[in-house]
Amino acid sequence: MTPQDASAQAAKICGLAPVVPVLVVDDANDAQPLAAALVAGGLPALEVTLRTEAALDVIREMAKVAGGVVGAGTLLTPADVEAAKEAGAQFGVAPGATDKLLDACEANDLPLLPGTATSSEAMRLLQRGYWVQKFFPAEANGGAKALKAIGSPLPQIKFCPTGGVSLKNANDYLSLSNTLCVGGSWVAPKDLVAAGDWAGITALATEAAALAR
Numbered sequence: 001m002t003p004q005d006a007s008a009q010a011a012k013i014c015g016l017a018p019v020v021p022v023l024v025v026d027d028a029n030d031a032q033p034l035a036a037a038l039v040a041g042g043l044p045a046l047e048v049t050l051r052t053e054a055a056l057d058v059i060r061e062m063a064k065v066a067g068g069v070v071g072a073g074t075l076l077t078p079a080d081v082e083a084a085k086e087a088g089a090q091f092g093v094a095p096g097a098t099d100k101l102l103d104a105c106e107a108n109d110l111p112l113l114p115g116t117a118t119s120s121e122a123m124r125l126l127q128r129g130y131w132v133q134k135f136f137p138a139e140a141n142g143g144a145k146a147l148k149a150i151g152s153p154l155p156q157i158k159f160c161p162t163g164g165v166s167l168k169n170a171n172d173y174l175s176l177s178n179t180l181c182v183g184g185s186w187v188a189p190k191d192l193v194a195a196g197d198w199a200g201i202t203a204l205a206t207e208a209a210a211l212a213r
């Protein structure tokens with residue numbers, strides 16, 4: 001897959017809803033009800049971070065949920081890419097980008113949302129063909145103000161800001177012309193997942209899905 005095709009697919013996935021839930025799931029038994037709750041609230045694109053032992057099983061289970069588009073987050077190595085692809089991930093997300101990681105995603109036909117924190121990183125990715133990028137860590141990097149400023153010289157790059165984004169500040173990003181959607185963990189809080197409060201998660205998802213872009 002070419003970087004241009006990867007970004008075209010990433011843009012489509014970012015276009016599904018204003019928020020991509022960032023999920024850290026410990027128990028694969030929670031995967032299907034959690035995904036179903038988020039999809040029911042209007043958030044079909046789901047990022048499962050590869051930060052728990054269960055993560056690959058979580059992707060496998062979530063991939064069975066109708067209406068969901070499940071991706072793997074925290075991709076760091078080529079081995080992560082292969083495992084995510086094998087588990088059924090339809091897209092990948094990384095906190096940054098290395099040549100090895102980009103090579104692996106392209107070789108494995110996994111559309112990647114590569115992470116960037118500076119203009120130089122964004123330009124390097126753009127030179128390779130990635131025009132859709134994750135701005136990370138968004139709030140710690142200067143937030144919507146910084147992302148807006150990056151958009152002045154680099155309007156052709158579109159972003160999914162993630163990291164410190166919540167219902168409170170999501171609109172600051174979503175109102176920018178270079179923001180396609182935001183990523184955030186607030187729609188699936190650990191306590192609600194642990195309690196199996198799927199209706200509570202659907203309510204949070206509904207609220208997030210109603211954010212204006």
Ligand code: 3PG
Pocket residue numbers: 022136162163164165183184185186
């Ligand atoms: C992450 O990598 O955990 C994401 O950036 C989510 O960040 P958040 O928990 O601040 O939404």
